[in-house]
Amino acid sequence: MSHRILHKEQLIPGQTSKLVVDAPHIAAKARPGNFVILRVCDKGERIPLTIADADPDAGTITMVYLVLGKSTALLETLGEGDCIRDLCGPLGRATRIEPCGTVVCVGGGTGVAAMHHIAKGHHRAGNRVVAVIGARSAGLLLFEKELSAFCDEVLVATNDGSRGRQGLVTEVLRARLEQDRAVGEIVAVGPVPMMAAVAETTRPFGVRTTVSLNSIMLDGIGMCGACRVTVAGGTRFACVDGPEFDGHEVDFVELAQRLAAFKDMERAAHDHYCRCQADA
Amino acid sequence: MPRAAAPAAPRVAMPVQPAAERVRNFEEVALGYTFDMAVAEARRCLQCKRPLCVKGCPVEVPIPAFIAHLAAGDVGAAYRAVKTANSLPAICGRVCPQETQCVGACVLGRKGEPVAIGRLERFVADQYVHMDACDLLTGARDCTPVDPARRVACIGSGPSSLTVAGYLSTRGVKVTVFEALHEVGGVLVYGIPEFRLPKDRIVAKEVRALGTQQVEFVTNRVGGKTFSIRDLFEQGFSAVFVGVGAGLPRFLGIPGENLNGVFTANEYLTRVNLGRAYDFPNHDTPVILGRNVTVYGAGNVAMDAARTALRLGAASVRVVYRRTVADMPARREEIEHAQEEGVVMQTLVAPLAFSGDERFALRAVTLQQMELGEPDASGRRRPVPVPGRTMELETDLAIIAVGTRANPLLLASEPGIAVDQRGYIVVDEATGETSMPNVFAGGDIVTGAATVIQAMGAGRRAARVIAGRLGCPQD
Numbered sequence: 001m002s003h004r005i006l007h008k009e010q011l012i013p014g015q016t017s018k019l020v021v022d023a024p025h026i027a028a029k030a031r032p033g034n035f036v037i038l039r040v041c042d043k044g045e046r047i048p049l050t051i052a053d054a055d056p057d058a059g060t061i062t063m064v065y066l067v068l069g070k071s072t073a074l075l076e077t078l079g080e081g082d083c084i085r086d087l088c089g090p091l092g093r094a095t096r097i098e099p100c101g102t103v104v105c106v107g108g109g110t111g112v113a114a115m116h117h118i119a120k121g122h123h124r125a126g127n128r129v130v131a132v133i134g135a136r137s138a139g140l141l142l143f144e145k146e147l148s149a150f151c152d153e154v155l156v157a158t159n160d161g162s163r164g165r166q167g168l169v170t171e172v173l174r175a176r177l178e179q180d181r182a183v184g185e186i187v188a189v190g191p192v193p194m195m196a197a198v199a200e201t202t203r204p205f206g207v208r209t210t211v212s213l214n215s216i217m218l219d220g221i222g223m224c225g226a227c228r229v230t231v232a233g234g235t236r237f238a239c240v241d242g243p244e245f246d247g248h249e250v251d252f253v254e255l256a257q258r259l260a261a262f263k264d265m266e267r268a269a270h271d272h273y274c275r276c277q278a279d280a
Numbered sequence: 281m282p283r284a285a286a287p288a289a290p291r292v293a294m295p296v297q298p299a300a301e302r303v304r305n306f307e308e309v310a311l312g313y314t315f316d317m318a319v320a321e322a323r324r325c326l327q328c329k330r331p332l333c334v335k336g337c338p339v340e341v342p343i344p345a346f347i348a349h350l351a352a353g354d355v356g357a358a359y360r361a362v363k364t365a366n367s368l369p370a371i372c373g374r375v376c377p378q379e380t381q382c383v384g385a386c387v388l389g390r391k392g393e394p395v396a397i398g399r400l401e402r403f404v405a406d407q408y409v410h411m412d413a414c415d416l417l418t419g420a421r422d423c424t425p426v427d428p429a430r431r432v433a434c435i436g437s438g439p440s441s442l443t444v445a446g447y448l449s450t451r452g453v454k455v456t457v458f459e460a461l462h463e464v465g466g467v468l469v470y471g472i473p474e475f476r477l478p479k480d481r482i483v484a485k486e487v488r489a490l491g492t493q494q495v496e497f498v499t500n501r502v503g504g505k506t507f508s509i510r511d512l513f514e515q516g517f518s519a520v521f522v523g524v525g526a527g528l529p530r531f532l533g534i535p536g537e538n539l540n541g542v543f544t545a546n547e548y549l550t551r552v553n554l555g556r557a558y559d560f561p562n563h564d565t566p567v568i569l570g571r572n573v574t575v576y577g578a579g580n581v582a583m584d585a586a587r588t589a590l591r592l593g594a595a596s597v598r599v600v601y602r603r604t605v606a607d608m609p610a611r612r613e614e615i616e617h618a619q620e621e622g623v624v625m626q627t628l629v630a631p632l633a634f635s636g637d638e639r640f641a642l643r644a645v646t647l648q649q650m651e652l653g654e655p656d657a658s659g660r661r662r663p664v665p666v667p668g669r670t671m672e673l674e675t676d677l678a679i680i681a682v683g684t685r686a687n688p689l690l691l692a693s694e695p696g697i698a699v700d701q702r703g704y705i706v707v708d709e710a711t712g713e714t715s716m717p718n719v720f721a722g723g724d725i726v727t728g729a730a731t732v733i734q735a736m737g738a739g740r741r742a743a744r745v746i747a748g749r750l751g752c753p754q755d
């Protein structure tokens with residue numbers, strides 16, 4: 001009930017943090033693929049974050065977030081012992097996890113954290129899990145150790161070659177698909193351009209490709225339509241029909257454009273916040 | 281027969297904010313009666329022996345009785361009388377469609393102007409909305425002690441659930457209300473705008489009054505996700521009331537509908553009301569402020585969206601409708617208020633497509649001219665397109681208010697609850713019970729989008745049955 005932060009860790013200082021929060025009612029029901037909607041404070045907006053991990057015994061959930069605009073900057077000001085004003089979940093459909101041999105889980109940026117919970121689910125279901133994670137450089141790589149704990153392989157790509165192979169995750173993925181016929185499914189979580197690129201990479205191979213869409217959300221329970229995405233030509237609500245969809249059917253161009261809907265106001269909110277901080 | 285109507289005094293007019301002023305603020309439009317006005321209006325009531333007004337009221341407020349107390353200047357007694365039947369009178373006094381209910385049935389309406397019952401209810405309730413004392417709420421000296429062994433859960437916190445909670449808690453039952461959003465009140469909070477129904481001054485106060493009756497509110501809990509109905513029974517609740525409303529928005533199904541700047545009324549109103557986007561950036565929720573706004577649909581929701589857009593600074597706001605103003609389903613008063621404020625009714629046109637700019641932002645809408653043809657199944661003349669007559673209208677904010685459908689979120693996880701083909705819950709008319717024993721339902725999730733007072737009526741009916749099963753007094 002308290003939504004108290006039990007543990008906080010800056011994974012990439014000033015940019016990405018991990019929170020472990022006391023939320024037994026959510027932890028008990030959280031499945032891979034689920035997310036929460038939270039408000040940091042009384043005047044805050046509702047923002048979605050993926051449940052990166054859940055421990056029903058300890059009654060905790062883990063979230064990893066990228067500090068982007070005002071709401072995540074506010075979240076970053078909270079420390080251990082502080083409470084999150086509102087925390088609602090678990091939301092969204094759980095990942096469809098079936099025995100399918102080898103699953104390649106591709107993660108980019110903060111998406112690696114979301115992918116972590118999904119990969120764990122596949123591992124527990126008995127699938128062979130290959131993680132492919134990427135970042136611009138070694139210092140920005142998330143969750144390599146956590147993934148190594150249960151993944152059969154962890155393949156790393158960095159833009160500058162400071163760790164793993166130099167290049168993009170899609171290059172690693174293509175190489176893998178070319179030599180490994182046993183891959184039954186691809187899961188990709190990360191920035192929209194990355195998920196779009198993964199879907200294009202896997203399309204010629206005809207392997208099922210699941211992506212987790214981060215459309216703009218408001219209520220998260222299917223009432224407002226803010227999160228609508230076009231999948232296979234039809235309108236779907238990412239919060240209740242998703243957030244996972246078949247990547248080969250998603251209109252990524254539209255999704256990217258819709259993510260920019262409030263750009264000017266987000267900047268205004270952030271500037272206003274920074275001004276207030278400076279005045280205080 | 282009621283007494284022959286004496287030459288009645290004229291109805292006391294309701295003071296309102298002037299239109300030119302109110303379009304620049306979110307303060308309430310109707311200002312309410314003063315004590316003298318309320319007493320004068322109350323004195324117009326004939327105190328009918330068989331009052332038709334009460335028959336017109338879905339929760340049977342003892343209308344002549346409360347008006348008699350008011351006419352005698354005893355506002356406290358009037359309030360207690362209202363409260364015996366209506367747990368949310370300050371809300372109902374503002375948003376009920378009285379002209380088709382109590383006021384519509386008032387005998388004085390046959391020859392002249394009916395008693396302004398809703399305005400009187402509002403006056404009486406407003407005097408006490410700041411006081412949470414149990415004796416004023418229930419007429420009893422103290423709050424009824426609640427028995428923690430008798431527990432009932434409500435899912436959703438709209439007017440139907442609030443009524444169940446009010447009824448059962450005054451009969452000693454411990455009620456817990458689970459709400460998915462972060463605020464309690466349902467459409468009263470996220471849908472109906474501040475200028476018709478103040479959130480902090482009225483809705484929150486009436487909800488808090490229920491709190492003093494030991495109703496427990498748990499926000500951020502989603503039925504079907506955070507918990508199932510089965511979980512609630514396992515936790516020891518003896519009955520569950522489902523009042524989750526009808527939330528899933530409908531779309532127009534035309535090209536360009538996903539452009540930035542095209543909102544559903546649900547999204548637009550939720551951003552503004554629940555998120556307080558009118559106070560951005562002091563509150564963090566953003567909303568697009570249109571210059572040339574178009575609203576699709578012509579019910580109360582459309583009027584609320586249009587008037588909200590005006591208040592947020594739009595240069596022009598048009599309600600786009602394929603029939604005429606006379607055919608609009610919204611309340612007359614809402615249409616008139618909107619027109620006074622400058623909303624243009626763009627009738628006999630239907631939207632064909634939205635178009636955007638290179639940044640994916642809405643820029644214009646193409647409209648098809650319509651004319652009225654032969655009557656259709658509803659008896660109204662069917663709008664038909666006039667061949668070749670289309671036009672383009674500039675618009676950077678489009679709000680779609682063409683209705684909602686049943687939200688399947690909770691029900692998808694409870695196959696034991698029977699629904700009709702459209703997804704609404706099927707209940708026993710007399711009891712409100714669903715096909716799952718001890719699970720009741722009411723409000724918009726049963727009837728489809730309806731009214732606050734109908735939702736309350738359904739809550740009351742179910743609560744009575746639940747009280748009976750728990751061995752509590754029923755009325």
Ligand SMILES: Cc1cc2nc3c(=O)[nH]c(=O)nc-3n(C[C@H](O)[C@H](O)[C@H](O)COP(=O)(O)OP(=O)(O)OC[C@H]3O[C@@H](n4cnc5c(N)ncnc54)[C@H](O)[C@@H]3O)c2cc1C
Nearest residue numbers: 047048049050065066069070071072214215216217259266
């Ligand atoms: C299902 C889902 C799961 C997500 N999981 C994570 C996660 O685990 N970690 C993480 O760092 N981020 C996650 N996100 C994205 C996260 O919600 C946004 O980064 C956050 O809302 C940004 O808010 P802000 O005020 O800090 O930034 P803003 O300045 O408001 O926005 C920056 C960008 O974030 C996106 N955004 C803004 N508001 C919303 C909103 N209400 N809903 C969704 N996106 C929005 C837009 O693309 C916007 O341009 C997830 C999004 C979704 C839909």
Ligand SMILES: Cc1cc2nc3c(=O)[nH]c(=O)nc-3n(C[C@H](O)[C@H](O)[C@H](O)COP(=O)(O)OP(=O)(O)OC[C@H]3O[C@@H](n4cnc5c(N)ncnc54)[C@H](O)[C@@H]3O)c2cc1C
Nearest residue numbers: 436438439440460466467471503524525723724730731732
């Ligand atoms: C803009 C607008 C204007 C209106 N104007 C008027 C008017 O002037 N007069 C009038 O009489 N009526 C009006 N109505 C209609 C009236 O508000 C509704 O008929 C009434 O609120 C229905 O009440 P309800 O109890 O069914 O639930 P709702 O008020 O719909 O509330 C349902 C609640 O349940 C919550 N919920 C949904 N799913 C779940 C879940 N799975 N778990 C937990 N909680 C959940 C929702 O978040 C919501 O808070 C208007 C409606 C709108 C949208």
Ligand code: SF4
Nearest residue numbers: 325326328333386387
């Ligand atoms: S309000 Fe109208 S119908 Fe009701 S008792 Fe008075 S006069 Fe009669």
Ligand code: FES
Nearest residue numbers: 218220224225239
């Ligand atoms: S976020 Fe409102 S419908 Fe999905």
